Amino acid sequence: MIGKSVPRVDAYEKVTGRAKFTDDMILDKCLVAKVCHATIGNGIVKSIDTSEAEALDGVVKVVTFKDVPNHCYPTPGHPWSVELAHQDVADRNLLTGRVRYYGDDIAAVVAEDEVTASRALKLIKVEYEEYPVVLSPRLSMRGSEHPIHLDKKDNILARSSFAIGDVDKGLEDAAVQIHRSYKTPIVQHCHIENNISYAYMEKGRIVVVSSTQIPHIVRRVVGQALGIPWGQVRVIKPYVGGGFGNKQEVLYEPLNAFLTMQVGGRPVKIELTREETFTNTRTRHSIEYEMTAGVDQEGHLLAKEMITYSNQGAYASHGHAIAANGLTASRLQYACPNIRGEAYTVYTNCPTAGAMRGYGIPQVCYATESFMDDIAYEIGMDPLEFRRKNLIHGYYEDAYLKPIAANSNGIFECLDKGAAYIHWDEKRKAYADQTGDIRRGVGMALFSYKTGVWPISLEIAGARLSLNQDGSVQLQVGATEIGQGADTVFSQMAAETLHMDISRVHIVTMQDTDVTPFDTGAYASRQSFVTGTAVKECAQLLKQRILDYARTLVPGNVDRLELEDGYILADGRQAISLEELAMESYYSLGNSSVLTAEVSRQVKKNTVATGCCFAEVEVDMKLGKIKVLDIVNVHDSGILLNPQLAAMQVHGGMSMGMGCGLSEQLLLDEKTGRPLNGTLLDYKLMTTMDTPDLTAEFVELNDPMGPYGNKALGEPPAIPGAPAIRNAVLHATGIGFAEIPLTPQRLIDGFTKAGLI
Amino acid sequence: MIGKSVPRVDAYEKVTGRAKFTDDMILDKCLVAKVCHATIGNGIVKSIDTSEAEALDGVVKVVTFKDVPNHCYPTPGHPWSVELAHQDVADRNLLTGRVRYYGDDIAAVVAEDEVTASRALKLIKVEYEEYPVVLSPRLSMRGSEHPIHLDKKDNILARSSFAIGDVDKGLEDAAVQIHRSYKTPIVQHCHIENNISYAYMEKGRIVVVSSTQIPHIVRRVVGQALGIPWGQVRVIKPYVGGGFGNKQEVLYEPLNAFLTMQVGGRPVKIELTREETFTNTRTRHSIEYEMTAGVDQEGHLLAKEMITYSNQGAYASHGHAIAANGLTASRLQYACPNIRGEAYTVYTNCPTAGAMRGYGIPQVCYATESFMDDIAYEIGMDPLEFRRKNLIHGYYEDAYLKPIAANSNGIFECLDKGAAYIHWDEKRKAYADQTGDIRRGVGMALFSYKTGVWPISLEIAGARLSLNQDGSVQLQVGATEIGQGADTVFSQMAAETLHMDISRVHIVTMQDTDVTPFDTGAYASRQSFVTGTAVKECAQLLKQRILDYARTLVPGNVDRLELEDGYILADGRQAISLEELAMESYYSLGNSSVLTAEVSRQVKKNTVATGCCFAEVEVDMKLGKIKVLDIVNVHDSGILLNPQLAAMQVHGGMSMGMGCGLSEQLLLDEKTGRPLNGTLLDYKLMTTMDTPDLTAEFVELNDPMGPYGNKALGEPPAIPGAPAIRNAVLHATGIGFAEIPLTPQRLIDGFTKAGLI
Missing domain, CATH: 3.30.365.10 (Aldehyde oxidase/xanthine dehydrogenase, molybdopterin binding domain)
Known part of the structure; x- marks a missing residue:
């Protein structure tokens, strides 16, 4: 099953709109919380008056920075560590009276509905002392x-x-x-689904349902922020509409948890607006x-x-x-x-x-x-x-962080493929010494990227499998599907090792820290590598248990038992179907025991992925406009688990890289720090109209560290696009810009300064 | 923690109304299905015309017995077996054209809302051929x-x-x-929550959320009824508002699953009315x-x-x-x-x-x-x-089913306690030879009850534990809380074996066959005995893993490691807290591995519980009315896991026994088989006004088979009440009635016939 472009396991749910995202799961009568954001960029709150807001009909609770626990907590989605040096910086409370940026969180309103909450926000009176x-x-x-x-x-x-x-x-x-x-500029993730969570209490514990990449870390940080034992917190992650790292941080979940406690455990929702997502997330x-x-x-x-x-x-x-x-x-x-x-x-x-x-x-x-x-x-x-x-040929390793090494290194093959695709040599020659208003150029850039966070941080993953009565299996992981296809490749992995069709693997999509194996989540391009290692070991363990149980069922002297295509082979012959074996394991009066396997595995390895981008651009010198004529990413990410999914990953990353190179930047007012374009109307995200056909190519070297020869692919596609385009512009115009994005204004300024226009 | 009357773990949720039952979990836009019931008691459907119903605005689908899979399936909540002789009788399709009782299911309507579904039912035209x-x-x-x-x-x-x-x-x-x-009469369970389920499709599989005692069995039977692999079915069990065995059967879940398939996987709900619960369940x-x-x-x-x-x-x-x-x-x-x-x-x-x-x-x-x-x-x-x-003193065993035996036998102590409570000897003497309109009597009855279904059927249970970062644990079982307090005693068991406070055990209440360990569910008073055995073994396994891990953390030469009150004791001294150990297991850069344990255990043992009821009654000879003046149940159910919960179990059972003896009976029209009193208005369930103070007493012998010395207690309380009252009436009046309930009509008839009035 590895290396096949099987359809996403969640394709049908998502295409039909049936996949349940956080907001889809909220039951009736959920209260709505809105955060009161500071309207200065630096300073302190001198006074805050919430009395009018509290008096508004439908307002259930107003809290300010004066009401929240006075201890700091860290927010990033790192694995945590028992060693102090490896712990994150804890520098914030749930709400603050010390305003550190325009939009900082100073109070929150809980109301029966969204309109009331929004109206109440406007009734809060705040006086500030401003700093520069x-x-x-x-x-x-x-x-x-x-x-x-x-x-x-x-x-x-x-x-x-x-x-x-x-x-x-x-x-x-x-x-x-x-x-x-x-x-480089400030850019925003622009995931489709804004940050959203809701929280309530259950049996004295706090439940937070959140669109997060890292449910187990949310559990920990909510505990830290509220100063309660972490076992008192349960976090549930439904389908997620994109994260890109912005949901690898614990943002409003702790406040949400705090607010439900303030209203006696009633459900409270915090759903950020797009504007808040720009300003108040990451x-x-x-x-x-x-x-x-x-x-x-x-x-x-x-x-x-x-x-x-x-x-x-x-x-x-x-x-x-x-x-x-x-x-x-x-x-x-x-x-x-x-x-x-x-x-x-x-x-x-x-x-x-x-x-x-x-x-x-x-x-x-x-x-x-x-x-x-x-x-x-x-x-x-x-x-x-x-x-x-x-460039170094073959193996190299980092001088300081020893396990970080290129255990396979396909960069030269990547460069050859990219250069051939873009016709490098011809075009470098053809586009030399251009004049005129329209000029073309080809450029490239390359990168390396490690896989996971070891040895800088802890890498740990868990997986659990259990054999169903029909010979299919349930697969549970703590790692998260956030749109990238993780559930699909984990299912392929289990199917590969258990030698069955992927349709026989039923993966549990929703993570629930009460029942899900521990895993730190989706980040650092780690899951197919780290969690993949756990899934493989878990599948091997289940396979061994199946074969051990088969030995009690298969008559006669058998040397070798194998599991293949839903059958137990005894010395090569089909002896019993996996379904029959499973039925025995459930329902035998003599010897029943449901076959399951679980692993919790620390993964102390790393390997470096690599790749490059080649782009051809056309520059309109007078309009300051860049048109990307052709662009290709070539990746050495080891063996591809699912070529079509891999290509989709690359396409998405290329779009992100191009956006960063050409148009995306969050602009701030110099005097107040207020975002000037923090909406999808003003912030210039790449649209389909801005994007040329994207080409993804691969060099598939079998990486010895990857559980299935694979290494990082989640993030790398977003890396080399911007410099490749910037370098193509250099080729076209002779101007090597220092700063991106290459907006018309910046190009016109550069060309003018160089005397080209 | 065993033997303590700790509060129910779900008490707060249930008292505050926050506990989520099936109907509370339904999201918006759930279709509603209603079943068309036959209006004859025996015969065949000659013709059925659904065209008008189908034409009604808001009707999504109408199916009749002609549309359902033509193969039979079994409905009871038995464990199933790979041996044919142990399999249940499969004698029904989802719907039928052969009407076998008044109310048999012949068609079903799916509509946008309940009113439309009900109206559509009335538009279905059916012609019958009737048999006697x-x-x-x-x-x-x-x-x-x-x-x-x-x-x-x-x-x-x-x-x-x-x-x-x-x-x-x-x-x-x-x-x-x-x-x-x-x-004995036909009586109904009268659980507060009527039978209800809803079903939808997800990733090509069927999900059924149901108020059931037996989620894993529902999974199997839905698969059997629909002829699909059982792994294609997922069953979720929320809180349940009582079952008493009526939810130990797979009733409308298969039809519900079939209906969602018929409407492209949209959610469909089947919620029975009270009248349907009387007639169409069990x-x-x-x-x-x-x-x-x-x-x-x-x-x-x-x-x-x-x-x-x-x-x-x-x-x-x-x-x-x-x-x-x-x-x-x-x-x-x-x-x-x-x-x-x-x-x-x-x-x-x-x-x-x-x-x-x-x-x-x-x-x-x-x-x-x-x-x-x-x-x-x-x-x-x-x-x-x-x-x-x-009566046999001490040990006895069944002649045919060998493991069924009284491994502890407290019946004589029970009788002594009951007789002393009711002042047996004095009152037997005092109430002899009464005349007059008001007469008193004391009576008693005793019983024995086995614990679980072994060796008649399979007994298998699963449990899973995982250690949280704060040293608390998550406990998952496939056994079900249906109101009886199972979650509380399982939590006590884990706490006992892990030597921690029950507040440190977080049990997962909801069963979900995709993630829940396999267990056949709540019936046969089996769970505290069979599942309890699995929970104990699982806790012992986790404890061993904790101590093994502790050995890597505790310095020096230590002979003996123990787990006590949240600490690891090294040769008797507190060496490290369980929380510190847990944090290491999650977050140690050197040696992290989350500590979990799972068992799937076949339990090949049984043991007999016993007990008795003593009752004092006053009979109004002319009104034919019985007043229960005093009543006591005395149970030998081994060691009580939670005395207060045990007493509650006994109270509920006594009420049920009295109802069966005094007033409950489902009456059927002799000619058509139509229920005459199938509503809570007409069916005479015991109310608080009918019920005297109930006394529960216990004889606590440590049963060697019980995981914590315990044996059956769930069902026994309902057993001896009716004959004890009947025998008290015999004592009071000299009339030994053959049939219950002892309604005024039956008493007047009996007394008249005997010439007493």
Whole structure:
């Protein structure tokens, strides 16, 4: 079943609209909560008067920052750890009187219906004392009179650095030394389903139903935020309408849990609007890079340095992990004897940045791959040739985080495929030295991406299988289907190892922390690798139990029992069907015992996926418009579990990468920090009209670490698109832009400055 | 935690009305199905015209008996077996054109709402050919021109018999030989929540949410009825508002599943009315007995014979198992060298009889214990002394079904307690030789009851535990809470074996066959015994895993590790808390693995519970009214898991027993078989106004078979009340009534015939 493009197991439910998402599951008489957001970007609440709101008919409860537990909790969807150094930063209460960004949560209203809740919000009277707003990390780290968080006087959440070899010496020895700056924008995930949850109490415990990627982590964080034992919390995850990392964070679930407790356990719903999703959830980090490199005469990298300033926004969220992930990536893939990296993650008064598909790698890939093209341009070398010269062949491993290694490395095959597809050599030549208003170019970028979070964080996954009476199996995992096809590939895995058709595997889609095996959830492109390992072991265990039970049923002396296509083979002959065996296991008066298997497995391995993007663009110099004529992603993600699903993953990621490169950016008012385009009307997400045909190609190397030869594919597709397009524009126009997205304004400014228009 | 009267774990939910029952869980836009019931008691449907019903606005689908799969399926909630001899009788389709009782299901309507469905029913035109109705088993077994089921020409569903010793010789040798006839009525369970289910399709599978005692069996029977693989069916059981055995049968769930398939998988609900619950679900079997016995000079039983005619009604349902259970009971408890039994289960045109609390034993107890009093009356012996003389002391076992045995036997202690409570000796003397209009009497009855169904059927149970981060545990069982307190005692069991407070055990109330361990469900007073065995083993397994993991955490050389009160004790000292250990198991970077345990256990044991009822009554001779002045049940059910819950069980059962003895009977029109009093207005269920204070007492012997020394308690309380009251009336009036309930009409008739009034 592995490697086959079987249809998604949830296809019919989703196409017919029957799949139950969080809002579909709410029973009657659910109260509605709305959050009162600050209307300043930095400062404190001097006074808050909720009396008029409380007096409004239909308002059940109003709470302010004064009413919530006064202890901090962490929000990111990390696995947690018993070691303090591996725990996340806890820097927020449920509500706050210290406003750290425009829209910060200062109060909440619970009402009988949504209209009443919204009206009540307007009746809350707030007086503020305002502080100056700082949106730039490099400005913010100079410090301010009122640090954003008291324990970080210089507003620096964290810094880290590393050095390999002697970079200064390397730069000295270099034939050419180059320095460039790059910057990426704040972008938003724009999942179809806004963040939503509802909560109620049951047997003295709190139940939270949430559109989340990480139900087991939500359970933990709700416990932490409320200061109650984690076993008192139950979290249920229905179908999810996209997450992209924004639902790998515990945002309003703790407040929701708190609110139901405040109204005696009645069900309370918090459904964010699209505007709130833009402002009050999480964004991709805007990161600034200072890059320096030296190359020798032949174009070999002798030294490189990267200094990173990551704009964290108002709260720690995933914090420095994003910038640190970029530092790690900067050490991989390219051979360079001297490498230095330094990263700062800085609190600002921007909306909080968190996890988003690629987790810092789209940003660092943008900087690194733009820089690679800029160096090649500088030394007059074909940028693909320049990369081939510097890329490591075959195995490599990270110098610091030992298990992170390219256990299979198909980057050269990827580059060959991409170059052939785009007709690299012809077009690089054909498009050289263009003039005129319309110019074309081809560009490319490549990346590497690790699979899962080990050894930086814990990797653990669980799976449970049980044999039904008809020889089919129930499969339960704590890992989550969030639209990416996880349920389908887990079902394929179980079917593969149990040698049965996928129609015989019934996967339980809904996670419920009361009954679901423990797994940390959907992030870091980990599930098919980490959870896949657990599913495989669980299936092997069930298979062994089936064969052990078969031995009690198959007569005679049999050497070898096998499970194949729903039959037990005894020395190669069909001895008994799996259905007959299952019926015996349930209903034999002599020897019945239902066959089940469960594993909870720590996975201490990692492997690096790789790939590249090649794009051809047409630039209208006077309109400042880029048209992507053709674009291809080529991925080495090991063996494809389901080629069609894999292609769909790549298509979605490519669209995201193009958006980041061409049009997406959340703009903030410089003075107040207020989002200027926090709606889907104003925020320029790629539409089908903006998107050319997308091509996904693959190099399938069997990775020895992957449970089925597979490695990361969930996030990588979103990584290389933006720099590939940026580099194609460089090829077309000779202008290497430092900052994305490449909006018409930015292009016109750049071309004007360069005297091209 | 065992033996403590901890509050029910579901008390708060149920008292506040928050507990979700089936109807509470239905989401919007559920279609409503109504069943078209026959308006004759025996015959065939000659023609059926649904065109007008189909044309009604809002009707989505009409199906008749012509549209349903033409294969039969069994309905009772038995465990099933791979052995043909242990499988249930399959004698019905989803709908039928052969009407076998008044109200038989011939068609069904699916509509957008209930009113439309009801209106559509009235538009269905049916023409019948009527056959004579036969309501008496002894008449029916003479055969008829149109047998109720074609394969049973004599209408006898089954017969069985046994003989121990030589009964004829024993009777010959007896000093006194006595013969009597007895008869019990058709009664209904009258659970608060009528039968209800709804069904829909999901990923090509059928989901049925049902108020059932036996979700895993519903899964199987839906598969059988529809002829689809059982793994294609998912059954969910929410809270249940009482079952008493009526929900130990698969009634309308298969039709509901079929109907959702007919409307493309849209949700369809079938909610029976109270009237349908009376007529179309299941009743307690009305059984007629012919009893013969011989006793010697000293009052020892020398021989006894019991011939049983069980009125099965229209369909096999649990069938002969009820009468056969009575045969088994007739062999137990009393010492008698020569015993003979014979039983017939006969199809009639009555509503179908099935499982009901006590499963045939209230009936046989009524006959046997009335007979014991009648013999004692005949030979002029105190009926309690007569019983003491004939009861077996200590261990006994059944002659045929070997593992059925009184492994502990507290009947003599029970009798002592009951006699002392009611002041037996004084009152037997005081109430002798009364005259006048108001007379008093004391009476008693005793019984034995096996625990679970082994070895007659399969006993299998499953349990799953997992350790939460805070050291609490999740407990999952496939056994069901149906109001009896099962969830509470399972939680106590896990807490006991894991040596923690019950507040640390979070039991999953809802059963979902996709994720719930396999267990056959709530019946036969089996769960605390059979499932309890699985819960105990599962808790022992988890405990062992906790201690094994503790060994990796506790430093130094430790001989003995124990789990006590949430701590690991190393050689008696608190070494680490269970919470710390649990946190390590989840979040240790070095060695994390969530600790879980699951067992699926066949339980090949049985043990006999016993007990008695003593009652004092006042009879108004002219009004024919019985007033129960005082009543006590004394039970030997082994160690009480939760004394308060046990007392509640006994109170409920006593009320049921009194109802059966005094007022309850479903009356049928002799000509058509139509129920005459099938509503709660006309059917005389005991109300609080009819019920005196109820006293429950216990003799707690530690039964060696019970997982915690416990044995059957769920059903026994309903058994001895009716004969105890009947015998008290005998004491008061000298009249030994043959038939219950003892309605005013029956009393006046009896007293008149005896010349007392």
